Amino acid sequence: MSEEKEPLNFIEQIIEEDLKTTHSKQALCFRFPPEPNGYLHIGHASSICLNFGLGLKYNAPVNLRFDDTNPAKEEQRFVDAIKKDVQWLGYSWAKECYASDYFEQLYSWALLLINQGKAYVDSQSSEDIASQKGTPTQPGVAGPYRDRPVEENLALFEQMKTGEAPQGAHVLRAKIDLQSTNMLMRDPVIYRTLHKSHHRTGTDWKIFPMYDWTHGESDYIEQISHSFCTLEFLPHRELYDWFLDQLVDGSKLRPKQREFARRNLSHTLVSKRKLARLVQEGVVDSWDDPRMPTISGLRRRGYTPDAIKNFAKGIGVGKRDNLIDVSRLEFSVREDLNKKANRVMAVLDPVKVTITNYPEDQTEWLEAENNQEDIDAGSRKVPFSKTLYIEREDFREEANKKFFRLKLGKEVRLKNAYIIKAESCDKDYEGNITEIHCTYDPKSKSGSGTQESLRKVKGTLHWVAVDKAIKVEVRLYDRLFTDPSPDTHKDKGFMEFINPDSLKVITGYGEQSLKDLKIEDTVQFQRLGYFTVDPETTQEKMVFNRTVGLRDSWAKLAE
């Protein structure tokens, strides 16, 4: 066994350091804490891979915790979708937790704070509270309720809890430091009233804890050793620690928050709020529209869990602002699918080819290898006959030497079949080619071993037999935005950069074996790309989504 030391990222370094000084290996525990207010996206996937990956690496439990403290935004369907996505990625959580399960505990801790004079009920409007907080460069000032007596605070908080106090009349604030350079320490609101039904607790509660008062405490309850979040929460760390200071029991593990940079992906958005807008405004059909960078969208697009995990692993984790090019994601999925996807033939922009010297009513079933990258993938039979479709762009009447495809008077190999030669072509009145007449070399059959079959001809084309082809709908996707970073412009909103051509729907012709595919199966349409069966497929009509095209060095050469 060779002990190859993989370099550690800064998160792993923090853990290793703690393992040497303060933590036992058994104490390690992580969590992934989404708010169920939307669907998970590729950015969350990175966080999932980070946390669950650490769990696997250190053999430590990882909880899935729903940060469900705001009934105004959260829904059960989002909880269900999130669980499905995490499972689909292949991870299992130690415990399924809900911040709402801690409402009672959080409430009694709030009482503790009030009794210690460290929290008070403020009865001002949110505008007044905000203006008293000052600005990042100016300190805040105390409001009139800051020194309310404990008994009065207790009584008012009780009214908030029972619903006796109208919604929005009061909030509970921690009494910390209005002078602090950190705005979050200027007496942050820890409870607000919300007379709204919660997807889990119904109408039991009229008060709901704020994020800061919930997150660290939930980590503490679950005895999470390391609570990793994105950089924007860095200023929250001081508050996170202050709250913990108020209630931590020295005999228990004290969680620590550490921050990493969110992964930004080019030509798309990684913000639930903004993605929700795309759904609401009908830019895309749904959260799982294959153009969406959501996990469900990527799944429907044909991405595999391995592709996403390798992507996350490949880009790593850091602390600086970043913009990862989508080509990195595309590389990951091609790399994975190249090994796994069976090859099939389909023609997306057909032009008819007639083999003039081929028998009229004959159909030959030719052997075709499913995947040369995987011997175990076996082979299948594809029908060959006199009339075929090939790709329109695979034929030119005349072309230079760089064009390795069919041209008049020249030969080309039909994949898994014969070598053909273009003799002539027909055109319509507009000059469009309507049919190509070819002859074939009967002794050149693929795999027959004859001398003719071994001839080297530059260029191999995919094709389908017209009679036996099945008609399929194919959806071609392009990036959702024309700008690499659509939501970072000061003068323009991201909606101004929407790519009008992000979806193109066409009809293609595929070989018969496509019929055997099931929903979410992915194949390679040879020479074209990877395509996956969309859930909208019916008995009558198959629908394919293009996951990603093949690398195409010809396309660049051609123009």
Add this chain to the structure above:
RNA sequence: UGUCCCAUGGUGUAAUGGUAACACUCCGGUUUUUGGUAUCGUCAUUCUAGGUUCGAGUCCUAGUGGGACAACCA
């Protein structure tokens, strides 16, 4: 006129005071019954200026640039 975070090829990440590495992208070869795959090659005075040190991408100081912070959101 604040506090905090960050700065390594086009992109992302490594190098833990000792020869700047890996992957993607781009470009150019080789192989190929997918213009795919595989494989080989090209692409960096580590933001700047000082300092500490035998030695600095790494430590210190200042500057420059980018980012976060003023929700009864998370």
